[in-house]
Amino acid sequence: MLHQFYPQVPHDFRYELNKDMHLSAAHFIPAKEAGKCANMHGHTYVINITIAGDTLNETGFLINFQRLKEIVHSRFDHHLLNEDPLFANKEDPNYFPTTEVVARTIWKLVQQELDKEPNQPRCVQVLVRETPTSYVVYRPKKEDFHS
Ligand SMILES: Nc1nc2c(c(=O)[nH]1)N=C([C@H](O)[C@H](O)COP(=O)(O)OP(=O)(O)OP(=O)(O)O)CN2
Numbered sequence: 001m002l003h004q005f006y007p008q009v010p011h012d013f014r015y016e017l018n019k020d021m022h023l024s025a026a027h028f029i030p031a032k033e034a035g036k037c038a039n040m041h042g043h044t045y046v047i048n049i050t051i052a053g054d055t056l057n058e059t060g061f062l063i064n065f066q067r068l069k070e071i072v073h074s075r076f077d078h079h080l081l082n083e084d085p086l087f088a089n090k091e092d093p094n095y096f097p098t099t100e101v102v103a104r105t106i107w108k109l110v111q112q113e114l115d116k117e118p119n120q121p122r123c124v125q126v127l128v129r130e131t132p133t134s135y136v137v138y139r140p141k142k143e144d145f146h147s
């Protein structure tokens with residue numbers, strides 16, 4: 001596992017946890033402007049998820065690290081991202097499996113799970129590295145949270 005320093009996200013919460021994971025997946029960008037990336041190809045995505053909160057749960061966790069990995073892996077690992085309904089829209093670039101959209105989509109999936117937790121943890125940053133030279137950081141705005 002690659003250990004790297006990540007961009008910091010400012011917040012006032014007492015606790016912050018970070019979960020790193022790898023994800024193997026194929027994709028293509030359905031736009032001719034994407035050049036060679038319009039052809040199907042694969043990546044070992046490197047993902048860092050940052051969770052923050054003021055209160056721990058009954059296990060003493062903000063959220064179980066393993067659960068974070070499961071949310072992402074069960075859906076995308078060893079999949080063709082374009083076949084997932086979340087990325088299947090070939091008309092709207094907001095749903096193409098670009099690094100930006102993958103990062104936003106992972107944020108949404110994770111936060112939907114966190115919303116079920118009584119201690120109300122928040123996903124405050126998702127970093128997705130697609131290649132050794134390219135990564136995206138997604139940071140939600142206040143209005144993106146339901147509570
Ligand atoms: N803003 C974005 N630009 C590009 C994306 C993207 O998701 N968002 N994606 C791609 C391709 O999918 C490609 O997999 C990654 O591109 P790139 O960084 O150019 O990959 P290389 O390994 O060829 O990079 P080098 O630094 O030139 O080795 C393209 N753009």
Ligand SMILES: [Zn+2]
Pocket residue numbers: 027037041042043130
């Ligand atoms: Zn790619």
